[in-house]
Amino acid sequence: MRLKIWGCRGSLPAPGPATAEYGGNTSCVEVMLGGEAALVLDAGTGIRALGLDLVRRGTRQIHLFLTHLHLDHLEGLRFFAPLWDEQVTLEVWGPRSPVLGLRDRILRAFSPPLFPLDFRDVPARVTSHDLPGEPWRAGGLRLFADLVLHPGPTVGFRLETGGSSLAYLPDHEPALAGIEGRSADWISAGALARGADVVLHDAQYLDAEYGARIGWGHSSVDAAVAFCAAVDARRLVLFHHEPERSDRGLELLEARARELTGPDRPPPVLAREGMVIDLS
Numbered sequence: 125m126r127l128k129i130w131g132c133r134g135s136l137p138a139p140g141p142a143t144a145e146y147g148g149n150t151s152c153v154e155v156m157l158g159g160e161a162a163l164v165l166d167a168g169t170g171i172r173a174l175g176l177d178l179v180r181r182g183t184r185q186i187h188l189f190l191t192h193l194h195l196d197h198l199e200g201l202r203f204f205a206p207l208w209d210e211q212v213t214l215e216v217w218g219p220r221s222p223v224l225g226l227r228d229r230i231l232r233a234f235s236p237p238l239f240p241l242d243f244r245d246v247p248a249r250v251t252s253h254d255l256p257g258e259p260w261r262a263g264g265l266r267l268f269a270d271l272v273l274h275p276g277p278t279v280g281f282r283l284e285t286g287g288s289s290l291a292y293l294p295d296h297e298p299a300l301a302g303i304e305g306r307s308a309d310w311i312s313a314g315a316l317a318r319g320a321d322v323v324l325h326d327a328q329y330l331d332a333e334y335g336a337r338i339g340w341g342h343s344s345v346d347a348a349v350a351f352c353a354a355v356d357a358r359r360l361v362l363f364h365h366e367p368e369r370s371d372r373g374l375e376l377l378e379a380r381a382r383e384l385t386g387p388d389r390p391p392p393v394l395a396r397e398g399m400v401i402d403l404s
C-alpha cells in the first residue's frame with residue numbers, strides 16, 4: 125500500500141512562502157492502488173491538484189471517503205476536475221448523520237450563495253453512501269470506519285492490505301476522554317489505530333497552546349505521541365498542521381514529537397504535500 129499526501133494543513137488553507145515546504149492545502153490523501161480506480165481520503169483543497177492528475181492519468185472510477193463534512197475536508201470537491209467529465213463515476217462515502225443525508229450535506233456547499241453552480245449540473249455520475257459500521261473490502265483493501273472524538277459526526281479510517289495497516293485520523297481529540305493508563309479499547313479510535321504500522325494523526329497544537337483550545341476537536345503533539353504509544357502503533361505522521369504555523373515552527377513541533385517518542389519506535393515525521401508513504 126502506498127499513499128500520497130495532497131494536503132495536510134488543518135482548518136484553513138495557508139498558502140505563502142512561510143508554508144511552502146510542508147504545504148498550505150487542506151486534508152487530502154490518495155491511496156495508490158495501481159489499478160483503474162482511485163481511492164481518496166477527504167476532499168480538502170489538496171484534491172484540486174489530485175483531480176488534475178487523475179484527468180492526466182485517465183482515471184474515471186473514483187471512491188472518495190470523507191471523515192466528516194467540516195469545510196476544510198470538503199471545499200476542494202467543488203474544484204475537482206473529474207466532476208466535469210460525464211464518463212467519471214464518483215462514489216462518495218461519509219459518516220451518517222441523524223439530521224440530514226450525506227448528499228444533502230454536500231449540496232449545502234455546492235449551492236448559492238456559497239457556490240455559483242448547482243450540484244445537479246455536475247456531469248459526472250456521483251452517488252453518495254453512508255459508511256458501513258462493519259469492515260468492508262474495496263480495491264484489494266480491507267477498510268474500517270469508526271466514530272472518533274471530534275465535534276459533529278466524524279470518523280477515522282483503518283486500511284489494511286498484505287499485512288500492513290494504516291490509520292487515518294486527521295481530526296481527533298482523544299485526550300478529551302483520556303489516553304494514558306487506559307487500554308486501547310477505552311481510547312477514542314483505539315480500534316482503528318491499534319498496532320497500525322503508520323498513523324496519520326492530528327497534531328495541530330503545541331502542548332502550551334492546547335490548554336486554551338480544549339474541546340475544539342484537535343490534539344496537541346504530546347497527545348498524538350501518547351495516543352500512538354497507548355495503542356501500540358509504530359510510526360506517527362504528524363498531520364492537520366495549524367494554519368498559523370510556519371515551516372520552521374512545524375520543525376520545532378516535529379522535534380518535540382521525537383523527544384517524546386521512545387527508542388522502540390521510529391521517529392515521528394511531519395506530513396508534507398507530495399510525500400509518498402510506502403507501507404509494503
Ligand SMILES: [Zn+2]
Binds near residue numbers: 135151194294295
Ligand atoms: Zn479538519
Ligand SMILES: [Zn+2]
Binds near residue numbers: 194274295341
Ligand atoms: Zn474537523
